[in-house]
Amino acid sequence: xxxIAQTASNFIDLNWANMAYLFIVGFVGGxxxxxxxxxxxxVLTPGMMxxxxxGLVAVASNMCHKxxxxxxxxxxxxxxxxxxxxLGLIMGASAEAGVLVGAQIQENIKRSFGDAGSNLYxxxxxxIVLAIVGGFVLRDAFRSMKNNKTExxxxxxxxxxxxxxxxxxxxxxxxxxxxxxxxILFTVPLGxxxxxxxxxxxxxxxxxxxxxxxxxxxxSLMASATELVIAFVMGLGGSLKYALxxxxxxxxxxxxxxxxxxxxxxxxxxxxxxKGYMIKLVMGTIMVIVLFSRGLMVPVYxxxxxxxxxxxxxxxxxxxxxxxxxxxxxxxxxxxxxxRALWKGxxxxxxxxxxxxxxxVR
Numbered sequence: 001x002x003x004i005a006q007t008a009s010n011f012i013d014l015n016w017a018n019m020a021y022l023f024i025v026g027f028v029g030g031x032x033x034x035x036x037x038x039x040x041x042x043v044l045t046p047g048m049m050x051x052x053x054x055g056l057v058a059v060a061s062n063m064c065h066k067x068x069x070x071x072x073x074x075x076x077x078x079x080x081x082x083x084x085x086x087l088g089l090i091m092g093a094s095a096e097a098g099v100l101v102g103a104q105i106q107e108n109i110k111r112s113f114g115d116a117g118s119n120l121y122x123x124x125x126x127x128i129v130l131a132i133v134g135g136f137v138l139r140d141a142f143r144s145m146k147n148n149k150t151e152x153x154x155x156x157x158x159x160x161x162x163x164x165x166x167x168x169x170x171x172x173x174x175x176x177x178x179x180x181x182x183x184i185l186f187t188v189p190l191g192x193x194x195x196x197x198x199x200x201x202x203x204x205x206x207x208x209x210x211x212x213x214x215x216x217x218x219x220s221l222m223a224s225a226t227e228l229v230i231a232f233v234m235g236l237g238g239s240l241k242y243a244l245x246x247x248x249x250x251x252x253x254x255x256x257x258x259x260x261x262x263x264x265x266x267x268x269x270x271x272x273x274x275k276g277y278m279i280k281l282v283m284g285t286i287m288v289i290v291l292f293s294r295g296l297m298v299p300v301y302x303x304x305x306x307x308x309x310x311x312x313x314x315x316x317x318x319x320x321x322x323x324x325x326x327x328x329x330x331x332x333x334x335x336x337x338x339x340r341a342l343w344k345g346x347x348x349x350x351x352x353x354x355x356x357x358x359x360x361v362r
Contacts, residue, residue: 011249012052019255021051026259028331030069031267031338032286043330044256045202046126046290049297050327054115055122056106057249060242062202065253067235069260074228076268082221084177087212088229090184091191095204095230098195099238106200107245113305120301125201126294133206134287137280144277160217177212177222190215191230198234199241205231209283220279270342278341286334293326 012018025047032043044065048058077083110118156164168183175182190211198204205227212223242248296319303311311319 011057011251014251018051022048022252022255023259025331026065026256027263028259028335029256030073030260030263030265032263032282032334042126042130042203042206042287042290043334045122046294046327047331048252048256049119049122050293050324053249053252055119056110056115056247057252059106059122059200059202060239060247061249061252062256063198063235063238063242064248064250065235065257065260066202067232067239069257069264070228070231070235072261073264073268074225074232076265077225077228080225080268082225083229084175084218084222084226085229086173087175087177087187087216087218088226089233090173091187091194091208091212091226092230092233094188094191095195095198095208095234096237098192098197099199099234100195100241102196102199103238103241107247110247116301116304120298120305122201123294123297123301125197126203127291127298129197129201129203129206130287130291130294133210134284134291137210138284138288141277141280141284144280156217157214159215163215164217175216175218177218177226178216180217182216186216194230195234198231199238204234206287220277224279266342267338270338270345282334282337282341285337286330289326289330289333293323293330296323296326 014022025044029044029047044062045055045058048061049055053061074083074088078085106118106121109121113120163186164178164180164182166183166186167181168185171183171185172181173184174180190207194204194208194211197207208227208230209223212218212226213220218226239248299308299311300316300319302308303316
């Protein structure tokens with residue numbers, strides 16, 4: 001009886017406004033997911049938490065909706081030749097081990113410190129990871145824009161060149177994305193870290209995409225597409241793990257999935273019209289905005305746990321409203337940038353076709 005009450009307390013009441021908000025969150029998350037291949041979870045998890053969903057339930061429900069959406073996105077982008085299936089499956093296998101470890105950590109924190117502890121852990125993880133990865137990705141994007149606006153070919157990093165040069169007998173595997181053989185031993189820690197982070201805060205793409213680009217030397221477009229394969233494998237395993245312990249709110253998963261399936265199609269199409277640095281720019285920009293959204297809630301959760309002195313009701317309300325506003329800004333920014341890139345690309349393509357037709361007539 002206690003377990004049933006405990007499980008019921010994990011789930012929030014849903015009204016029409018909440019469902020509409022979740023659908024929009026799902027649409028933008030799918031849009032971003034199809035565009036940058038990160039699963040869009042850094043939009044979805046905070047988006048759910050901003051409406052009062054406990055951190056662990058948001059992570060679990062996010063993972064549950066992720067694997068069917070990731071599968072749709074992977075198939076869509078595979079048609080454009082952007083997916084390295086072999087790399088995705090190899091990293092996905094080691095990521096599954098990371099998922100099991102990360103899920104256990106989350107459940108232990110929830111058991112020991114309750115919702116406040118889980119919320120603080122998820123928020124702090126977001127702030128730290130977003131600050132590091134978002135800052136690095138933005139810097140790299142601006143550098144690419146400044147130094148090579150046409151960006152005919154992306155430069156391979158020194159680390160990636162070294163990884164590609166190492167030959168460890170019995171572990172080498174050919175990857176079409178880099179047209180070279182690399183040791184599978186380099187992919188194992190990258191996959192494990194991706195899976196562990198995915199199960200902890202439902203954002204494996206923060207490690208998966210940058211690691212493929214900067215450590216393995218995979219082009220941005222192929223890295224973002226291949227991450228969808230990894231996300232499918234991780235999402236399937238993580239969902240089963242969390243569902244068995246009653247942390248998946250299938251209502252949230254289905255509403256977000258409904259919005260995501262529309263968004264992911266548009267996002268995937270948008271990648272065919274943009275340069276590599278644009279994907280990095282979108283990813284970095286949204287990361288920084290979400291960072292501030294989650295950072296504003298850290299004092300609230302810290303006060304609930306007694307780590308800092310209690311906050312007044314007015315202060316808590318202000319912080320929650322600011323956090324929610326920042327989340328809405330992140331959703332709007334992500335949606336606007338991706339849709340603008342898509343619209344601009346389609347217009348240029350139509351203009352190009354119209355320009356070629358008169359010449360064909362001659």
